[in-house]
Amino acid sequence: MDKIAGLKEILELDPTNSFARYGLAMELAGRGETTAALAEFDTLTANDPGYTAGYFMAAQTLAAADRASEAIARLKQGILSAERSGNRHAVSEMQAMLDELDR
Numbered sequence: 001m002d003k004i005a006g007l008k009e010i011l012e013l014d015p016t017n018s019f020a021r022y023g024l025a026m027e028l029a030g031r032g033e034t035t036a037a038l039a040e041f042d043t044l045t046a047n048d049p050g051y052t053a054g055y056f057m058a059a060q061t062l063a064a065a066d067r068a069s070e071a072i073a074r075l076k077q078g079i080l081s082a083e084r085s086g087n088r089h090a091v092s093e094m095q096a097m098l099d100e101l102d103r
Contacts, residue, residue: 018048
């Protein structure tokens with residue numbers, strides 16, 4: 001069984017499993033399935049707005065697809081999420097990417 005099938009099986013049993021949802025989104029992004037990956041990132045952050053990595057990786061996926069304005073919006077959401085949880089490292093990583101894109 002490939003990783004995507006395994007992750008989908010986990011999500012059938014527990015659709016709110018943030019780790020599995022993030023893994024699925026990452027696998028899809030890695031395979032170049034941008035639309036499907038972004039849909040999973042959207043579901044992830046809607047179900048678990050504190051899952052900061054979801055915003056950052058969605059922004060990276062958007063940037064790689066030449067969708068900078070959407071990536072910037074996602075980074076801004078992610079920075080707010082990271083600030084709420086006190087994750088300064090994530091804030092600094094996302095701010096650096098935001099500064100790069102927002103030139």
